Amino acid sequence: MNDQTADLSSIDSFHVGRRRKPNFTDHEVLYIIDQYDNYKECLHSREASKSVIAQKQAIWKQITDNLNTNYPQVERTVEDVRRKWKKLQSEAKRESAAYRAAQLAGTSTSISNKQLNVYNRILNICRAPVTSTSHFPPNATLAAALQHQQLLQQHHQQIQQSNMNNNNNNNHHDMSFNEQSSDKVDSPSSDLGNGISVQLDSPGDESASLLGNEDNSPSPITNYQLTSNIQSYQPAHLSTVAISNNGQISKRTLDKRRKLLKSSVNQQVINNTSKSSYGQPQQQQQLQQQQQQNSLRYESLIKRKRTLELTSQRLVYDKERLLIERKNLDIKLATNECENERIAIEKRRTELALQKLQSDISLSTNGNHNLSDQEDHEDNNSLDDMSDINE
Incomplete structure (x- = not known):
């Protein structure tokens, strides 16, 4: 029994479904915060146009790719990174509110200075004003x-x-x-x-x-x-x-x-x-961000152009296919018309054959009646002759 228990515990025999990914490390969390801080102007945009949405998706994909490149231990998806950022937002808001309440009440909290700095940075990023500071x-x-x-x-x-x-x-x-x-x-x-x-x-x-x-x-x-x-x-x-x-x-x-x-x-x-x-580095940084945004927008426009080209090509193929089908239908209609004419000719021949057969039958019946009358007359004559002989 002990050996069987050890064997069962040594293998993953009770595992059902997919294995859960490991949690994000501190380095990954800090890297996500840094990357979001670089693109916060575009990610905070409330515009619902297709170009802005595509640009946001491209930025999140780029952040995820950079994260997987720098920390390849666990492969993260875009949904994982976005979900983690939302959790960080809610956690920072909750912990900062608890810290303020504890400060007002004069009690101590279990939040470390490192966590406090991270929460403050997240809130500062999320509370970025309308003007560029x-x-x-x-x-x-x-x-x-x-x-x-x-x-x-x-x-x-x-x-x-x-x-x-x-x-x-x-x-x-x-x-x-x-x-x-x-x-x-x-x-x-x-x-x-x-x-x-x-x-x-x-x-x-x-x-x-x-x-x-x-x-x-x-x-x-x-x-x-x-x-x-x-x-x-x-x-x-x-x-x-x-x-x-x-x-x-x-x-x-x-x-x-x-x-x-x-x-x-x-x-x-x-x-x-x-x-x-000191304004030169900030201006260069802004120009770099604008160049990155323009490059992402250019890529999205190229993808859209490629999609439109493929759509137009597919429509051309559909048009050619419909023309071929139309020609096939015309051929089928012509074949059906020929078949109808042939059937009409056969029907006419059948009617003529029936009429000829009926006429032949009528002629044969008339000839039989004439022969029977002649035979009756001959019989009568023969009877008269016999009667004369008997007399």
């Missing part, structure tokens, strides 16, 4: 986040005054400081690291906070931070465009406005940062 690198010497809305308003007034004076250097410094303060206000890292109990999102609004408040109206703090970032680089023809707090504007209108704001702000930022010394 990657052009302004974080400055470690800047002050911490402002703790009151009045300080933000005062700083906003200073930014407006500096823009009116057209001072480029002060304008650039104010924008970098405003960017740092907005990141501190929006991201939960400032709340978790400094112990500031600022509740930006409601506990149940997980999807809106992870996607950058695209489906719901933004909170007053995030709305103020967004308008303060945009106003210094906002052109004159877009001065009336703003995101409302009452949520009455449709989602499609908001997406169009975000696109206009994003394109205009990106153009202004490129023009203003090209003069600075």
Whole structure:
């Protein structure tokens, strides 16, 4: 019995179905986060056109291929990577909310600093604002986040005054400081690291906070931070465009406005940062990302063109096949007409033969009647002769 038990345990005799893949390692998780951070502008797009969807699919496939190339121990699929990223989003939101609640209650949590940094980074990526903030690198010497809305308003007034004076250097410094303060206000890292109990999102609004408040109206703090970032680089023809707090504007209108704001702000930022010394690497990085996006879009267009060519070729083949079938049907119709004529001729011959046979029968019956009458007359004559002899 012991030997049989050992034999059964040594083989996988009780395994049913497919074997589950191993979990993602820490290195794989960090690599997925880095790759998503590189393509977040395209992956955060809410446009439902076919080209954008194909571009997103190509980006996810590229991320998966790069992951399998760098970590070939376990082959991951695109669905595995996307499912893991969604789990990371929900886990980061849940753990950060639990950490804030523990900080408010004064209790300790089991989250390590490494996990906390990863969660903060995921939330920062998912809460990327409408404007492109990657052009302004974080400055470690800047002050911490402002703790009151009045300080933000005062700083906003200073930014407006500096823009009116057209001072480029002060304008650039104010924008970098405003960017740092907005990141501190929006991201939960400032709340978790400094112990500031600022509740930006409601506990149940997980999807809106992870996607950058695209489906719901933004909170007053995030709305103020967004308008303060945009106003210094906002052109004159877009001065009336703003995101409302009452949520009455449709989602499609908001997406169009975000696109206009994003394109205009990106153009202004490129023009203003090209003069600075540190703006060159960011500009090169942006150009590389645009080149990658253009290459992916070009590949998708080539695939679509190939699909259309194959479709047109298939239609040509179908047309030729239908023409051949039509010719075959014409031949069959001609054959049927000939057969009908032959049948009609045979029917006419049969009718003529029947008429001839009937006429022959009638003639034969008339000849038989004449012969019988003559025989009767001869019999009568012979009887008369016999009677005369007897007399």
